[in-house]
Amino acid sequence: MQWETVIGLEVHVQLATRSKIFSGASTAFGAEPNTQACAVDLGLPGVLPVLNEQAVAMAVQFGLAVHADIPEVSVFDRKNYFYPDLPKGYQTSQMYHPIVGAGDVEITLDDESTKRIRIHHAHLEEDAGKSLHEDFHGMTGIDLNRAGTPLLEIVSEPDMRSAKEAAAYLKAIHSIVTYLGISDGNMAEGSMRCDVNVSVRPKGQEAFGTRAEIKNVNSFRFVERAIAFEVERQIELIEDGGKVVQETRLFDPERDETRSMRTKEEANDYRYFPCPDLLPVVLDQAYLDHLRSQLPELPADKRARFQAELGLSAYDAHVLSASREMAEFFEEVQQVCGDAKQAANWVQGELSGALNRENLSIQNSPVSARQLGELINRVLDDTINGKAAKQVFQALWNGQGDSADAVIDAKGLKQVTDTGAIEVMIDQVIAESPAQVAQYRDSEPDKRGKMIGYFVGQVMKASRGTANPQQVNGLLKEKLDALL
């Protein structure tokens, strides 16, 4: 039987506010346990939450970026359950009236085709603390630094049909939140994590199969792997005559499998009700207009503009708009050199290669966008040739000079375009290579073109790479053919 996979994602994004969603404590990552938890985060008796306006603004910006309805009124609810890292015994969340309504996101697949994934809603909530099970000799440690960190939970419709689509969706969300600057998107530190709802159904069937929810998957790769495992598990189960049960599962990246955590019967009754300590959030049109006017150009718009205005290919436009930092770097290079194609080639080629080798992000590139743009300019105006340009890039990367021009001067890489000077070098090479000249002469005319490469190489070597290769080529051909 042919099976179809149906996937929906709940993505939890930690918002990059300075303080927590309901208290003044800092949200910085990595502090000593329990040093960033105030009385409100600890759930001490009598303390009250006060909503962080910045978290509201960030959630609304996300909503605007995914073309969502922003309801005038949203309400915080309490989700009640007992857990040691949940200090109040409830999580303040939004169940019935979320801050962001229905919207959609465009994803780009490997073949550069695009697909719209609908967003059901997104709501604000507070993160819980962390339970630490290691290092406590059979006891559990509680770190409440994370408690109260603002989260935006983005809930998709079950619109994805493969692990690849799910990963592409997650990347699109990542791209949007980092473009907006509302999250650092750091998955390793838990700034973005997701719950994956997976079910399978016979191809052509309309009704959904029973789904399993895989909790807390925290990398693009794990999302794909968890889904791949889960789909296979469900199909095997059904084909063996079994039934998928609705349950919560955990992905174990070390064993590359998902394991049952709890079934629906064991699920909590969260007893949601409106939080009486917080007023409903009321947003007026002027506020929305103000936030809309602050929105940066978003990835999808950038991609479209890169294609339409800069003439980039769909692939280049997609890669260069994937992150805001990459896009901004590329655009600066392009503005300095005025050649989008060259800028795209350099950023995706030489620069990305070097960054990957040294595991650096583009924000930390030793070569600035201006430096790279000026370097490209020197290629475009024939000051240096392509080979010398790579040397200049490497020198700039290593900090040997402040600008392309400085490196070119210091290393004497300026291209030799003086015909006389090139002719002198050619004559010398021909004089020193009698055997090769004889071979050239004796070859069939259609093979000679290939043989000329040897002479070009020798002339370039003699010029220490500075001779203009086109000129060398032309002059060599003339002189060699004159010997025939």
Place this chain on the structure above:
Amino acid sequence: MHDKTVTQLAAALKSGELSSRELTSHFLQRIEKADGTLNSFITVTAEQALNQAEAADNARAAGKAGKLTGIPFALKDIFCTQGIKTSCGSKMLDNFIAPYSATVVEKLNAAGTISLGKTNMDEFAMGSSNESSYFGAVKNPWDLTAVPGGSSGGSAAAVAAGLVPAAMGTDTGGSIRQPAAFCGITGLKPTYGRVSRYGIIAYASSLDQAGPMAKSAEDCAHLLNVIAGHDVRDSTSVSRGVPDYTETLNAPLSGLKIGLPKEYFGDGLDADVEKAVLEAVKVYESLGATVREVSLPHTHYAIPAYYVIAPAEASSNLSRYDGVRFGHRCDAPADLIDLYTRSRAEGFGDEVKRRILIGTHTLSEGFFDAYYTKAQKVRRLIRQDFLDAFEDVDVLMGPASPTPAFDLGAKKDPVSMYLQDIYTIAVNLAGIPGISVPAGFSNGRPVGLQILGTHFAEAQLLNVAHQFQQATDWHLQRPAFAEEIA
């Protein structure tokens, strides 16, 4: 000294006739002598009080005294006080010392008042007799076999017995007004949002409100001046100017339109109480007020709605008492579930457990709409009843409680206890202010007249109550117990 009002004591401090240190020592001695009998305090902070008194006297000498500088008072043990135990009347918090103070406490400190200690109360403010306190029942100074009312029973008894000139209480369903009535003092529940809830241990967050309990409406006005106002730490506190509540106390009442809700004079109302209330209304007529009957048609739904909403909020508010971070923790828990169940089973009393169970049930899947959603609809209707009534009249009057103080141990059935709050509970559901003033006696036990106004009508309520106290002397009556403390 002990039978003087805050207003009188403030004048004596100002004239130099008294020092705060003398005043504070005097009341501390009275607590020392009498509270073994009354049990109105859970914690007495004598040393801190004397230090504060000295600072107040110094401030006065330096010309930096405010109106209430040097005045002693007491706090219901529901207000968090930095460095001093705040038990909320529960074993659960018998070891809890907050690292912060409630906004009300900070404001009282800033005004230079002297806190003598923390008063007894029903556990987590759940009760109408003060009998649910982990620290034992409180006795009514008018009759030591009677309850003082609840949940602010300790505050009411302490003021009535002259152990403090005034005290702070909280009122979720009548917890200021009913004990004020039972103990023959004046107690004001302000409009929801008028006083910050920050640092007040939550029972039912959408209903809880702090207010003053004192010997007169004038005293309550002075105290409300100090504690009212917006607080950035409480999102439900209202950003609205605070008038000087003492300024309008003497406004004449001629033309005042009084409504008597017919639902407040029906079955179950004690005849003596009814008589006292109607006598009080006659006093108002003599002061120029007009009286008419009004109807609050949804009154009889108030108790059922309250006992859905308040326990629902309480079940969630009290989830934090899990033995993990603070409060009572059971010995040697076997595992997490054992830690939770035994810590909570041992730490909470019966009434608290009962309300947690009710609240957990009403919020459960499949019951939520039938209970909670419905109760919220009823709540809106009740609020509308009041708003409609205030279209026609300025204030409403009726009894604060259907009976005078009942005997200790008399109410064994929880529902009969809940029915005690029949005239007070709707006021919390509507969020409006209410005040109880002494209006007579029944077999030697005080009777309270309740006066209700529309949202933020505290100044009017205090004016109406004060004019009554200018025309009558019920509020000047003192129990024999108070006079016998040497």
